[in-house]
Amino acid sequence: KQEVTQIPAALSVPEGENLVLNCSFTDSAIYNLQWFRQDPGKGLTSLLLIQSSQREQTSGRLNASLDKSSGRSTLYIAASQPGDSATYLCAVLYGNNRLAFGKGNQVVVIP
Amino acid sequence: DTGVSQNPRHKITKRGQNVTFRCDPISEHNRLYWYRQTLGQGPEFLTYFQNEAQLEKSRLLSDRFSAERPKGSFSTLEIQRTEQGDSAMYLCASSPGSIAGRSVRETQYFGPGTRLLVL
Numbered sequence: 001k002q003e004v005t006q007i008p009a010a011l012s013v014p015e016g017e018n019l020v021l022n023c024s025f026t027d028s029a030i031y032n033l034q035w036f037r038q039d040p041g042k043g044l045t046s047l048l049l050i051q052s053s054q055r056e057q058t059s060g061r062l063n064a065s066l067d068k069s070s071g072r073s074t075l076y077i078a079a080s081q082p083g084d085s086a087t088y089l090c091a092v093l094y095g096n097n098r099l100a101f102g103k104g105n106q107v108v109v110i111p
Numbered sequence: 112d113t114g115v116s117q118n119p120r121h122k123i124t125k126r127g128q129n130v131t132f133r134c135d136p137i138s139e140h141n142r143l144y145w146y147r148q149t150l151g152q153g154p155e156f157l158t159y160f161q162n163e164a165q166l167e168k169s170r171l172l173s174d175r176f177s178a179e180r181p182k183g184s185f186s187t188l189e190i191q192r193t194e195q196g197d198s199a200m201y202l203c204a205s206s207p208g209s210i211a212g213r214s215v216r217e218t219q220y221f222g223p224g225t226r227l228l229v230l
Binding site: 004032034036041042043044045046049089091093096097098099100101102103104 | 117152169217220224226
């Protein structure tokens with residue numbers, strides 16, 4: 001079964017601290033892994049996509065790593081800001097073109 | 112490129128009524144996906160189209176649900192005889208599907224969703 005787990009489910013950090021969000025997946029036969037951001041009641045915004053052959057991707061303060069063999073990905077957000085408060089979703093794409101999502105990491109950055 | 116759009120954004124209906132949602136994908140995107148998200152959960156795959164062909168359907172898609180993409184552009188998702196358990200956010204996504212004639216697996220771009228509340 002293609003399960004995606006995100007830990008922790010929720011976390012609060014003071015502004016300026018680095019955020020570390022973890023994602024694990026049971027089936028390593030992935031095509032790619034995406035990190036999304038979701039604000040309350042809104043749709044999903046794609047942050048980073050890592051192809052299965054890649055080890056990491058970076059965009060500004062965001063860095064995502066992928067260890068396909070161990071079924072893990074980590075999203076790092078440097079120097080967090082209150083505007084980073086949101087739910088972050090990890091999603092894995094398999095050969096059936098279905099994205100399998102975790103339940104998300106709900107983040108609150110305290111000013 | 113105006114992104115993926117969905118209408119309506121919100122829908123309140125009484126149990127037993129039928130509802131229909133529309134999704135307009137990014138122009139020239141061949142693939143279109145429907146997902147459902149309930150409170151506190153990640154989105155769950157419902158179905159996907161390659162042009163007008165419906166290629167995958169989840170077991171979540173009961174016989175009360177039907178999706179169409181008649182001309183390979185916009186798509187509709189209809190729920191008949193709605194139940195309170197159908198209350199959720201319904202998300203649509205699209206992706207190019209192919210580049211230079213070659214099938215690719217790539218980023219799915221999501222719309223803002225339609226939030227359904229069944230009373």
